[in-house]
Amino acid sequence: MRLCNRLPFYRAYATGLPDHVKGIVLTSDLQGREAGGQNRLLGVSVAEALVGLSREGLIPAPDAVFLCGDLYDYPDCHKRGGTGPVDEVFQAFSAMTPEVVGVLGNHDQMEYPEALPDNTPTTSPSRTVVLSGSTSGCCTWPWLPRTA
DSSP states (O other): OOGGGTSOOOOOOOSSSOTTOOOEEEEEOOOOBOSSTTOOBHHHHHHHHHHHHHHTTSSOOOSEEEEESOOOOOTTOOSTTOOEEOHHHHHHHHTTOSEEEEEOOTTEEOSOGGGSOTTOOTTSSSEEEEEOSSOOOOOOOTTSOOOO
16 A cells, blocks of 8 residues: 555755754654555554655655654544554554654553553663653753754
């Protein structure tokens, strides 16, 4: 399934990032399901499509992914706004990049946050950070430029 035929992928260019950062991915509201067979959450299909685009040389391999909720949808897609686990989306993106930052939406839950890949501890150079709740905050990564 060529996901990019149905879901638009936009490419943008940025200045001011460190030289070693070749690509980042920003997503929001990947609330949906893959059509046909496996019925996986849309975020899993998006991660696979990005890996394919990178292998084909159409995009650089992402140095980081930023996932903004909502990421969950009912298995039968009968109604937008279902609440459920999105662990598989974080697993898929964690497999393709060294850093994943996620903000859970009001429909998203982490069923097994301790089961995320080795890039989960916030003290390691490669990590997944999941933010939830109504508070906001700031995260600093060593490769992002500091601003006042």
